[in-house]
Amino acid sequence: MSTTSKLINPALRSALHLNSSKGVTPAMAKSAAAYLSSAPSGGVHALPDLPYDYAALEPAISAETMELHHSKHHNTYVTNLNASLEKLDAAVSSGDVSGIIGLQGALKFNGGGHVNHTLFWENLCPKGSSEFPTSGVLKDAIDARFGGLEEMKAELGAMTVGVQGSGWGWLGYDAKTGRIEPATCANQDPLAATTGLVPLLGIDVWEHAYYVDYRNLRPKYVSAIWDIINWVLLSSLSGHSDNSVVDKDNLEMLTKERLSKNMNRVMACVS
Amino acid sequence: MRISIALMSLPAASAWSTLTMKQSGVNSSRRDMLQKGAALATSIAIPASANAYAVPDLLYPFEALEPYIDAPTMKIHHDKHHATYVANINKATEGKPEVDILDLQLNALEAGPVRNSGGGHYNHAFFWDEMAPPDQAAKTKPSPELEAMINKSFGSFDEMKAAFEAQAAPGAVFGSGWVWVCLSSDGEELKIVGTPNQDNPLMKGVADEVMFPILGIDVWEHAYYLKYQNRRPEYVSNWWNVVNWDKINENFTYVTEKKAGVPVRG
Numbered sequence: 369m370s371t372t373s374k375l376i377n378p379a380l381r382s383a384l385h386l387n388s389s390k391g392v393t394p395a396m397a398k399s400a401a402a403y404l405s406s407a408p409s410g411g412v413h414a415l416p417d418l419p420y421d422y423a424a425l426e427p428a429i430s431a432e433t434m435e436l437h438h439s440k441h442h443n444t445y446v447t448n449l450n451a452s453l454e455k456l457d458a459a460v461s462s463g464d465v466s467g468i469i470g471l472q473g474a475l476k477f478n479g480g481g482h483v484n485h486t487l488f489w490e491n492l493c494p495k496g497s498s499e500f501p502t503s504g505v506l507k508d509a510i511d512a513r514f515g516g517l518e519e520m521k522a523e524l525g526a527m528t529v530g531v532q533g534s535g536w537g538w539l540g541y542d543a544k545t546g547r548i549e550p551a552t553c554a555n556q557d558p559l560a561a562t563t564g565l566v567p568l569l570g571i572d573v574w575e576h577a578y579y580v581d582y583r584n585l586r587p588k589y590v591s592a593i594w595d596i597i598n599w600v601l602l603s604s605l606s607g608h609s610d611n612s613v614v615d616k617d618n619l620e621m622l623t624k625e626r627l628s629k630n631m632n633r634v635m636a637c638v639s
Numbered sequence: 640m641r642i643s644i645a646l647m648s649l650p651a652a653s654a655w656s657t658l659t660m661k662q663s664g665v666n667s668s669r670r671d672m673l674q675k676g677a678a679l680a681t682s683i684a685i686p687a688s689a690n691a692y693a694v695p696d697l698l699y700p701f702e703a704l705e706p707y708i709d710a711p712t713m714k715i716h717h718d719k720h721h722a723t724y725v726a727n728i729n730k731a732t733e734g735k736p737e738v739d740i741l742d743l744q745l746n747a748l749e750a751g752p753v754r755n756s757g758g759g760h761y762n763h764a765f766f767w768d769e770m771a772p773p774d775q776a777a778k779t780k781p782s783p784e785l786e787a788m789i790n791k792s793f794g795s796f797d798e799m800k801a802a803f804e805a806q807a808a809p810g811a812v813f814g815s816g817w818v819w820v821c822l823s824s825d826g827e828e829l830k831i832v833g834t835p836n837q838d839n840p841l842m843k844g845v846a847d848e849v850m851f852p853i854l855g856i857d858v859w860e861h862a863y864y865l866k867y868q869n870r871r872p873e874y875v876s877n878w879w880n881v882v883n884w885d886k887i888n889e890n891f892t893y894v895t896e897k898k899a900g901v902p903v904r905g
Contacts, residue, residue, distance in 0.1 A: 440869040448810065477813045532755055533836035533859070534814030554835075555814035574814070575860035576869065584719045584861065 412450045415443045416486055424494045428592040433580045438489070441576055445481030445556070452478055480556035484536055488570050493598040506603040509548045521594055524550040524571075529587050534574040537590075540565025568602060691729045692740055694722050695764055695904035703772040707877040709866045717767065720861055724759030724837070725905070731756055740764070741900050744841035745849065758837035762817055764903035766857055769890070771883035779884035785853075785891045792829040799829070800879065806833045807858050807875040815859040821850035822894045829853075841900045851894035852901070854887050 418438060423431035452474040459467035500517055501507050507517075514520035520539070527550055528537025535554045542549050542565055551563050559567040571593055578589035697703075697717060702710035731752040732738070740761050747754040770776070781789060781796065793799035799820070805811060807818040812833040819832050821840045830850060832840050840850040856862075856878055863874035890901045 436868055444809075444869065473813070474810060477810060533816070575864060579860060579864045583715055584723065 413446050413453075413482055415439075415446050416489065418489050420492075420494060425492055425596050428495060428596045429492075429578075430581045433578070436580070437485075437572075437577060441574075442481070442485040445478045445485065448474065449478035449482050476558070476561075477556050480558040480561075483558045484556055484570055484572065487567055488572055490601065491569050491598055492593075492596050493601070495595045498598050498600040500599045501603045504603050506599070513548050520550075525587075525590050525594075527552050528571050528573055529590050531573050537571040537573060538565065538567055539569040540567050569597065692725050692732075692760055693905050694718075694725050695767065697767055699770075699772055704770060704881045707773060707880045708770075708863075712861075712863065712865045715865075716763075716857075716861060720859075721760070721763040724756045724763065727752065727756035728760050739902065740905065741841075741902050744839065744900060745843055747838075747842045748844045754842070755837050758839055758842065760905065761841075761900075761903060762837055762839055762855065762857065764905045765852065765855060765901065768904065769854060769883055769886045770881045771886075773880045776881050776883050779882075779888075781884050782888040782891070784895075785884075785888055788829055788891070799831075802831050803856075804872065804875050806831050807856060807871070809871050812858055818856050818858060819850075819852040820854040821846075821852045822891070823850055824848045824898070826895060826898060851899065853890040853894055854882070 415438070418434070421431075422434040422438070425434060452471055456468065456471050456475065458464075459471065510517055510520050514523055524537055524539060531537065531552050531554070533554070535552055535557075536559070538551045538553065538559045540549055540551050540559050540563065541547075544564075548568065549565060551559060551565055553559055553562050559565050559570070571590060573586060573590070578586065582589040582592075694717065697713070700710075701713040701717070704713060728740070728743075732743075740757060743750070743753055743757040744761055747757055750757070771779070780786075786796065789796055789799050793802060803818060803820060812818060812835065814835065816833055816835045817837075817839060819834065819840055821830050821832055822828075823830055832846050832850065834840060834845055838845045839855070840846045840852055843849055856875060858871060858875070860871075863871060867874040893899075893901050
């Protein structure tokens, strides 16, 4: 698998953050709206390439898990999202309100599955390639909410382990308070649409994310995943990875810039 | 007499790695686990109170459902997943009066942790006993009474299977859960219901009405992932090969007469 392929369609990223970011430009909003309502004529959703090889996250996540997770599970969400959008298009065209409403579950599940996994791949990188920053906006935000990185891992980790059945743990940005918050969502419910938080970091705790490697030991998987979090990406997206400016307002920047930054930044952590 | 052994091999993870087993009737695999457990244990609980729930032994060996359900899946599903629900329901009900696990289901939604762990115990205990090795299962079929009810409710046996498989598809039960064939509360018809996580139709508030399951399949990924990975529909269609219709007939007779859930072992 190529390590230079583009990771995420910028329009999808725009779409994800429309809900809670004030800094979205009209052009971007239009693009995002078009993306979310895309029918085949407007371009179908596609499975994004990973910015690393399937084996790159070992030993935390095996190549077998990554291949299944990406090429089968994520791909199925993409396929079914496209199918659901086609049906939505037809229902909208014919004014079939009942049909439109009936598609909401499938859109939430498959659209959420596509959004969540796209973010997830970006959140991860090979062990040892991305140290948590010793200063800067991300560290400040985590210190302010949790008291420190280890405390964040403990709180978010416990919440994530505690998800009943299938779901996700998240670290998200609350635009109203300017703070970051931990959260969990069931199944493939997307964070932004469900809670209003802007997703920064997601941890997939569907059994398919860890069963090959950890079986029933979900806590072991969640502990291991901290070794492969792409902190460089999360903090560099703030635009202040040089730490020249550290300001609470920069947290807003952190989320805004996730809308528009060139995703090639993630490559810096892979080389 | 039962004992609980907590494997505190992970910080804050006891709930996920706790085994509960009967002291008597320990077979070789359980003895092996017991030894490993003892080696890892940092704390051995005192004998649990008399009302402690227990993981029922399977009525068949782990490999008996091959090739449709593989032995490694059966072993981990029974010895780890089910055992965790049992450990947690024992913890949640510690010191409380003894109540049959069946009787915990009705108000489970109001009872906090009982919903997940109590549901998990009931559901899995129900699941093990409705299955049999494929050569035995193949000799069983719905009784005339059940067949008549299936035809009345769904049109035909094949239509019931199709509706059940559709409900068990990934896009119907969106995450982890179960799919059931139940007798309606008035006993007039059979219905197919999907329930999330460890909920079941015996729990008030889960479905439109309380219903009585006669057949149910676990569609959590742990039930099939080692063999089928993302291919849940293949697991579901193969599962019919291990359904013991003698037991389903028995369940149907019971719920029809009693208008109550089927009791389970454990």
